[in-house]
Amino acid sequence: MSNNTPAPASSDAFSSDLLRGHTDTIVLGTLRDTERYGFEIYKTIRDATGGDYEIKEATLYATFRRLVKDGLVDAYWGDETQGGRRKYYRITDAGRAVYTRNVADWNATQRIINTLLGTKGTN
Amino acid sequence: MATTDNIDRYLDEAFADIPRTPETADLKEEIRGNLQSRVSELEADGTKPEAAAAKAITELGDIHALVDSIDVGEPATRPGDTAARLIALNKVKTDPGYVVRTVIFSLVLAVMLAGVIVTAAFGSGTTGTLPNGTEWFAVGLSALLVAILVVDALRQETSQHFRMPLRRALGYSGAALLGVAGLDVIGLSIGGREPEEAFAGGVTAAVLSLIAFIWLGVTQTNRRKPWVKELNSTYEIEDRFSNDPAAAARFGIYTVVIWIVGIGLFVLLSIVVGFTWSWLALLGALVVFFLVLARMLFGFDQAKK
Numbered sequence: 001m002s003n004n005t006p007a008p009a010s011s012d013a014f015s016s017d018l019l020r021g022h023t024d025t026i027v028l029g030t031l032r033d034t035e036r037y038g039f040e041i042y043k044t045i046r047d048a049t050g051g052d053y054e055i056k057e058a059t060l061y062a063t064f065r066r067l068v069k070d071g072l073v074d075a076y077w078g079d080e081t082q083g084g085r086r087k088y089y090r091i092t093d094a095g096r097a098v099y100t101r102n103v104a105d106w107n108a109t110q111r112i113i114n115t116l117l118g119t120k121g122t123n
Numbered sequence: 124m125a126t127t128d129n130i131d132r133y134l135d136e137a138f139a140d141i142p143r144t145p146e147t148a149d150l151k152e153e154i155r156g157n158l159q160s161r162v163s164e165l166e167a168d169g170t171k172p173e174a175a176a177a178k179a180i181t182e183l184g185d186i187h188a189l190v191d192s193i194d195v196g197e198p199a200t201r202p203g204d205t206a207a208r209l210i211a212l213n214k215v216k217t218d219p220g221y222v223v224r225t226v227i228f229s230l231v232l233a234v235m236l237a238g239v240i241v242t243a244a245f246g247s248g249t250t251g252t253l254p255n256g257t258e259w260f261a262v263g264l265s266a267l268l269v270a271i272l273v274v275d276a277l278r279q280e281t282s283q284h285f286r287m288p289l290r291r292a293l294g295y296s297g298a299a300l301l302g303v304a305g306l307d308v309i310g311l312s313i314g315g316r317e318p319e320e321a322f323a324g325g326v327t328a329a330v331l332s333l334i335a336f337i338w339l340g341v342t343q344t345n346r347r348k349p350w351v352k353e354l355n356s357t358y359e360i361e362d363r364f365s366n367d368p369a370a371a372a373r374f375g376i377y378t379v380v381i382w383i384v385g386i387g388l389f390v391l392l393s394i395v396v397g398f399t400w401s402w403l404a405l406l407g408a409l410v411v412f413f414l415v416l417a418r419m420l421f422g423f424d425q426a427k428k
Contacts, residue, residue, distance in 0.1 A: 038153060039160035057157075057182075058189040061150060065193050068211075076214040079280040084156035087149075088216070 028099040037086035129176040130158045137186035149212040215282045228268045235265035242314035262307040270300035283351045302332030374419050
């Protein structure tokens with residue numbers, strides 16, 4: 001879905017690379033309260049940032065498979081009888097633990113980086 | 124629907140030169156569902172169907188890049204590997220409501236049937252204190268519960284099976300209802316709680332049920348999902364007897380010995396203590412037979428390697 005959005009330039013107000021490193025945690029976050037299928041997850045992330053950030057679909061499909069392989073989410077087919085069948089993802093207890101830990105790690109890292117970026121040195 | 128056609132045609136073309144593994148097939152189906160959702164979203168926003176399909180496909184980007192970004196899975200080396208992968212990829216979630224319903228109905232059903240069996244085995248004296256009409260309530264309720272259990276189970280989509288069309292499921296359900304009601308009545312008649320006319324009715328119902336089951340069984344078409352069919356056609360028999368004929372021959376000899384001893388004991392006990400207890404020899408032989416079978420067929424995976 002990135003084809004019709006401008007290519008990320010250095011003037012973007014955020015670093016796509018930094019965001020991409022947190023895709024797993026972001027996806028786990030969207031699954032905390034309810035199970036969702038692929039497009040729903042994509043939409044949730046897109047709408048949450050007001051369209052500022054669109055995750056590449058290829059990245060998402062790879063992420064889903066990695067999370068399933070690591071046991072952080074369960075995947076199963078919904079039983080829709082008409083229209084396209086949907087593959088649903090549900091966070092597991094292991095996934096919740098990893099999500100909580102990653103968020104805590106990020107908060108700690110963020111504090112340290114903010115402090116370091118503001119440091120001029122005392123000598 | 125034109126938009127669905129577009130998506131399907133596009134996916135078929137895009138996946139044409141991609142090796143077909145369970146993983147790529149799974150990815151293709153998942154993309155299909157997501158594309159359709161995106162198209163619905165665009166149409167809801169006012170985009171024309173054709174344009175919506177084209178836009179959704181463009182947004183998806185290059186399929187090859189997408190396939191490269193996932194682990195497409197290696198060719199299976201052992202049949203068990205394929206099976207485990209296929210099962211994981213095709214999992215359908217069980218409806219918790221269905222499980223709860225089934226457990227509750229089964230418990231009630233067990234109580235009803237236990238009552239009928241006790242009546243049949245020990246005579247109406249055991250249940251004679253119950254008011255008249257209770258047995259008809261038990262017959263009706265147990266038959267109805269079986270019918271509900273059957274239709275409910277057949278209407279569930281599982282990982283391996285599609286759900287059964289409602290009319291056919293009701294057919295199985297009706298046949299089961301007739302069968303259980305018939306057997307209930309036969310049991311109650313044997314126990315002396317019902318007159319002989321009821322016994323004849325019970326037999327008729329049971330026979331009709333049997334005919335219905337045979338008809339349904341003969342006309343039954345495939346209900347399994349494509350991946351199960353594929354798995355079954357490629358699955359090699361891996362049990363011990365197929366791989367180790369000597370073990371199969373040894374098992375054959377054990378079987379003969381077990382049954383000679385069992386039948387010999389049965390005859391001996393029948394003469395000495397009578398039929399009341401002699402059947403235990405046959406039961407014992409059956410138990411030993413199955414233990415030996417289990418032990419020999421599945422017990423030596425480590426030793427084989």
